[in-house]
Amino acid sequence: MAVDEGLVAWVAEALEPVGTVTMRKMMGGATLYLDGTIFAIVASSGDLWFKADAASDATWDEAGCERFTMTFKDGRVDSMNYRRAPSDVYDDADAMREWAALGIAAGQRAPAKKARKAS
Known part of the structure; x- marks a missing residue:
């Protein structure tokens, strides 16, 4: 399933007063960044986390x-540190900014990934 480009555009529009949203496609979904800080994913199902x-x-x-x-x-089940976005973020820019702020703050607190050494 393709990434919901409309949802990504909505997130970018709602967060425009805060910063610039960019996307990196991966595993059928996408990772969203705000000014370089990872803050959300869009799953292949079209859900925002x-x-x-x-x-x-x-x-x-x-x-x-x-x-x-x-x-x-x-059959193994694993979890990641992402939470399903509340339903009001899909049609309320203020709610999008409020909930995204939690994700942005978590992204800023996360330790930086170490670069891989070339072999």
Whole structure:
């Protein structure tokens, strides 16, 4: 399934007052960045998931936003530190900015990835 380009455009439009949203396609979905900081993913299902961490988990839990999980072919289930976006972000720019701010902050707190050494 292709990335929902309309959703990505909406996220970029809603967050324009905050910064520039860019996208990197991967595994049928896309990773979203705000001024270079990863803050969300768009799953191949078309759902938006914001980055989360220990500092923001209580807020996500209180809002009832489930954690991103994936099931592998062998039946194993794994989760990632992303939370399903509340439904109001899909049609309310203020809500988009409010919830995205949690993802942006989590992205800023995340340790920088080390560059791989060339072999």
